[in-house]
Structures are given as C-alpha cells and as structure tokens.
Amino acid sequence: MxxxxxxxxxxxxxxxxxxxxxxxxxxxxxxxRILDENDTGDFYDGFGRWSDEEAEHVRxxxxxxxxxxxRRMRERVGDAA
Incomplete structure (x- = not known):
C-alpha cells in the first residue's frame, strides 16, 4: 500500500x-492496532471517578x-491431609 x-x-x-x-x-x-486497543479503554481511565464511599465499598x-x-484454600488443604 x-x-x-x-x-x-x-x-x-x-x-x-x-x-x-x-x-x-x-x-x-x-x-x-494501537489505536484500536486504546478504543477498548485504558485500565487507568476509570481512576478517580468513584466517590470515597464507592471506592471503600469496592475495597x-x-x-x-x-x-x-x-478460607476455601485452607479447607481444601485440610481435606487433602
């Protein structure tokens, strides 16, 4: 081309x-390709958009x-023993 x-x-x-x-x-x-990848959204685009309460709820x-x-892993290890 x-x-x-x-x-x-x-x-x-x-x-x-x-x-x-x-x-x-x-x-x-x-x-x-790079521009198409950027159209799908950058991981960091959403930072700072939640209120403190929303962020704490997610945390x-x-x-x-x-x-x-x-807890499930400890239970599985205990079951295997």
Missing amino acids: AAEEQIRVSGRVKREIERRRREGESYNDVLE EGRRKAKEKRK
Whole structure:
C-alpha cells in the first residue's frame, strides 16, 4: 500500500513503533492496532471517578472475597491431609 500521507515522528516514537511492530506489519498497521486497543479503554481511565464511599465499598468487597478464597484454600488443604 502506498503512503497516502507522511507524518514526522521523533526518534523515540519511531523506536517505540518498531518495538511494537509484529512481523509483516507496516508502521500504519502498528498504529491502527494501537489505536484500536486504546478504543477498548485504558485500565487507568476509570481512576478517580468513584466517590470515597464507592471506592471503600469496592475495597471492602475485594477484602472479603480474598478472605473467602483463603478460607476455601485452607479447607481444601485440610481435606487433602
């Protein structure tokens, strides 16, 4: 595919594109793939959106789930002995 437009990028950006480039991919392919990945949402996009109360509720739920997993593992180890 012939280049339709040219853009200037810094050496750092070019190295990063080359690092992410998969076999057989053009620079355009790499950029399209990266942009598509970004459209699905960045893990950090949601940070800071919850109120303190909502965040604490989630933390408490995670803590309880972790305790439950540990308890089940201890029970399984006890059953196996």
